[in-house]
Amino acid sequence: MATRPTPGKKSQETLKASPTGQKTQPRKVPSRRSKAEPDGQRTSASWTQDPEGVRRDILATARAEFVENGLSGARVDKIAAQTSTSKRMIYYYFGDKEGLYRAVLEEAYAGIRKLEKNLDLGALKPTEALAALTGFTFDYHADNPDFVRLVMVENIHHARHLATSSKIGALNSSAIDMIREIYGRGLEDGVFRPGINPIDIHLTISALSFYNVSNQASIQQVFGHDMAAPKARLRRRHSVIDTVTQMVSV
Amino acid sequence: MATRPTPGKKSQETLKASPTGQKTQPRKVPSRRSKAEPDGQRTSASWTQDPEGVRRDILATARAEFVENGLSGARVDKIAAQTSTSKRMIYYYFGDKEGLYRAVLEEAYAGIRKLEKNLDLGALKPTEALAALTGFTFDYHADNPDFVRLVMVENIHHARHLATSSKIGALNSSAIDMIREIYGRGLEDGVFRPGINPIDIHLTISALSFYNVSNQASIQQVFGHDMAAPKARLRRRHSVIDTVTQMVSV
DNA sequence: AGCAAAATTAACTGATAAGTACATTTACAC
DNA sequence: GTGTAAATGTACTTATCAGTTAATTTTGCT
Structure with a gap:
């Protein structure tokens, strides 16, 4: 049991920290959630990139979840919901749930x-x-x-x-x-x-x-x-x- | 807890004879406790009740699973598969997964x-x-x-x-x-x-x-x-x- | 013998959870 | 400016899982 799904196609190797070698300058991040307008259109979802900040955000949120519920009990969806980013980014930066846990x-x-x-x-x-x-x-x-x-x-x-x-x-x-x-x-x-x-x-x-x-x-x-x-x-x-x-x- | 002493004790495991998977048929149920006849045939739909034994069987199997995988990581289906009884019996005797865990x-x-x-x-x-x-x-x-x-x-x-x-x-x-x-x-x-x-x-x-x-x-x-x-x-x-x-x- | 309660079986279900596809936007080098 | 790789958002898929439904058999009792 507990086999690795190994989805195939693309393997993310992106574990680089900051692409720019600079010190982590905490840029001010506007809420990066785009909101839908009443007319159904979506606002020109504007956001600033902040890979390092996103990473830290995910890590901190994930730690709380793993600490509280363990590895099996932790829910990726819940972690995603509590970050200011999306589930997609968790997989982008950490590969899978275990990768995230390992980082924590x-x-x-x-x-x-x-x-x-x-x-x-x-x-x-x-x-x-x-x-x-x-x-x-x-x-x-x-x-x-x-x-x-x-x-x-x-x-x-x-x-x-x-x-x-x-x-x-x-x-x-x-x-x-x-x-x-x-x-x-x-x-x-x-x-x-x-x-x-x-x-x-x-x-x-x-x-x-x-x-x-x-x-x-x-x-x-x-x-x-x-x-x-x-x-x-x-x-x-x-x-x-x-x-x-x-x-x-x- | 059943108090009645267990009548006949047979620790017999049986292969799950899958009855060709047809839908909603009145079923012949070959049981885990149906014993092989001397001639090798199995008596159809015959089993001995053994509430206390079933309970112990479930408890012991569940303990191993909870010990190995924790509460969240444990799988009721897996426990059921490893007992000589069925998942239904787990719920019959222990109510739900947590009830089973609590008993363990x-x-x-x-x-x-x-x-x-x-x-x-x-x-x-x-x-x-x-x-x-x-x-x-x-x-x-x-x-x-x-x-x-x-x-x-x-x-x-x-x-x-x-x-x-x-x-x-x-x-x-x-x-x-x-x-x-x-x-x-x-x-x-x-x-x-x-x-x-x-x-x-x-x-x-x-x-x-x-x-x-x-x-x-x-x-x-x-x-x-x-x-x-x-x-x-x-x-x-x-x-x-x-x-x-x-x-x-x- | 017959009946009701207890025990047991197989199959089903609705929800959830991990992981993915794919489009879109940003950042940056030239 | 423009091309491109990194970063991000939205929506989807597929398997799995806890728990149920409903039928069937056993068993104790009278």
Whole structure:
């Protein structure tokens, strides 16, 4: 099942960003919907081209839809209706529904990676550095439920879109490198106990941060506990940092 | 629910004898349960009723489909085709697609709750009891990815089916009661440090157990680390128990 | 034996959703 | 200006899907 229809004839390869190498100058776009006149004639539908803007418009709208309804539940027609452009353009720029989803996913991963790169924990002592990294990770997940939900969706689909995305593979191990570095310093300082695998540290931090968002709804239903409430979130943040700290300390 | 014990049990699948597709004819219905005669002929239009069996058949098939494709991605026709009964019966017993999904979900929750109930950790000392509970939880998740995936799917849908299920609400807090009891004993014995909320212990155990299954695919893609591999799983199990132990110990 | 309720079957339907055909307009290079 | 490729709009097609209709058979009961 789920075969690719492969319509044939023309294959759009148009994934170029801006045709002009210029910086994205946000041109002011008049509503590009042409409206029909009362007499049935249509107004000389005048519109300004804005490929990059259209692309971004589609991407943002699509993200909301995929986040809310998953890949199978998302409706291309609904996305089209909520953009200021038409369904045709979705297929023009992204090929098909999965191509659109893939683009959304890649953008989401790019987001967290960018922030991670800007983290500089070198000035902090190992224990504080690890606590800061944990706090940052926890906050990023809590502040970006869209990202969390996209990853959930992708895992439901066995991450097969990550697998076929050229943009994501392997570049992400920077997170683990960072932990490895902090852990190494902690060992030297004698404040961390030896024998811990950096991957385990990463998995622990990620799991505790991710779960708090991903399973918020079911926890709420089953236990009546609202992890999204500001107070609960802060308490939990503390607890997570504490847990990670205890985990590595001598 | 039918209460009548099932009379004759035969797990027989039959090929769908397509009766030449003529329109609106009084039909001969060779059934899935019509059995082959000794001479190889099949008795026409004969089947044994087995409501309970049919129900279970549908439920099991549906679970596989929902687990694999989520609620929106699941196809009622596909479920029907894979049962030994027909689509009509799905609607007969479960009302609609969501009713079927809800039944699958309820069954999944009932499964873990039943096992939890049978856990008796009273004989163990607090530290060992908590370690045992953690190990059990970790193993249950790893051994039942279906359950994990259903919970993921349900969270994508904001747990609105849990919310409307009469069978699930509030009954599940036994898990936290168990932890509260262990934690209390640990405090008395002076082996656990005070000031920890039992909910945090539960969330930590659950998160670490859940994530290892729920995010297995994306972790594999992004970090090239296979958490499902037996060796990795066992190592991780150790680490999780260790983390939880450290978390509560003085 | 006969009847009503429960169980089961095959075929049908209306809606919807992904994807396409094709015309039209804009932007830009010369 | 004009030709052309990129960008965009409108309307359509085709498959699929959740849910139904209506007939038929089984079964428990009296």
